[in-house]
Amino acid sequence: MGLTATIRTRDGWAVSHAVVTLADMTGSQVLRVEADIEGAVRDVNPLPPGAYTVIVTAVGYAPAAASAIVTASGRAEVGTVTLARQGGTELPPPGPWTVDPAHSTVGAVAQHLGISSVRGRFTDFAASIEVARDDVTKSRVEAVVRADSIDTGNATRDGHLKSADFLDVERFPQITYRSSGLTVAGSDRWTVHGELSLHGVVRPVDLDLAYLGTGSDPWGGTRAAFRATAQLRREDFAMNYNQVVQAGIAAIGTTLKVELDIQAVQGDSLPRV
Structure with a gap:
């Protein structure tokens, strides 16, 4: 009844x-x-x-x-x-989420010689997400990336990127990002506002975030998937190195496109699998 x-x-x-x-x-x-x-x-x-x-x-x-x-x-x-x-906006259930680096990618794309792209990724990073319960725009993201984990598939190029010409990993071993809020950009899209600390410089950087949904994993956990992008100018972070190979054409482009494919596990730590 x-x-x-x-x-x-x-x-x-x-x-x-x-x-x-x-x-x-x-x-x-x-x-x-x-x-x-x-x-x-x-x-x-x-x-x-x-x-x-x-x-x-x-x-x-x-x-x-x-x-x-x-x-x-x-x-x-x-x-x-x-x-x-x-x-009409969607996010995962509220509470803490931990990014799974084994199933996530932190990548960047730079133009090379004005005609093609070079892709790289950072292989050592950690991040956490806190989805706010009542006001999702107050949700938070924090991430730490080891600068010397850059991998472009070429050891010589990686060594140059780690040098003082670019990341200068000896002086600035960590890259960090801390969000300050979210705004709605669509039914499943958000703009994440935050500050990026890179090469000793801290600047505001917005991420264009898409929430891809949630589901169960084989280890008894719950996972959420996200995709995010941003564009950075190297000179904004005091990385001014460039080699001009011919008139008006630089060896490496001044703009970087950041591409993030993220899986996060519900909870404040990763399960042992």
């Missing part, structure tokens, strides 16, 4: 703080109940038979409405009600 319902996000996660209100055809409130930790509503009190409107609300989500018919037994089964993030 009573009302049963399940409240989920678009990714299928429980909305444990959802409030379900049942109103009759005159608009009068008949029942108000909160979902449990599994996002389930199981009210056992019998209801008067008839047609009702179910309204579901939760902090950070757009309200949703559904119809319900209470049978002669005093029971109504609403099924699953899906809530969308306020404004």
Whole structure:
């Protein structure tokens, strides 16, 4: 008897703080109940038979409405009600997430000789994400990259990039990024605002972030995937080296495109697998 319902996000996660209100055809409130930790509503009190409107609300989500018919037994089964993030924006469930470096890539692309691109990546890094519960724009990202882990597939080039001409890894062994906030850029897109410390210079850098969804992994964890990009000017970080091979053409372009493919595991540490 009573009302049963399940409240989920678009990714299928429980909305444990959802409030379900049942109103009759005159608009009068008949029942108000909160979902449990599994996002389930199981009210056992019998209801008067008839047609009702179910309204579901939760902090950070757009309200949703559904119809319900209470049978002669005093029971109504609403099924699953899906809530969308306020404004149509989506992020993973709130709380801490830890970036998995074994399944993530921190890469950069530079133009070479004005006609092609050279790609590189950093192989040693750590990062954490904190998804805010009530106001997702206050979510935070922190990352640390070892500068000497640069790998472009060529030892000679890597050695030059580690030298004082570029990263100067002896003086500046770490590259860090700390976010200061997020703004909505689309239904699954965000702009991450933060500060990048690179080559001894700290400058504001925005990341264009796409949230790709969440899912279970084979080790019993939950993972979220992101893709992010940014453009940096080398001279903004005091990396002014250049070799002009001919009039107007530099050996290495002055603009770098940063490309991040990220998997994060729910929790404040990585599981042992």
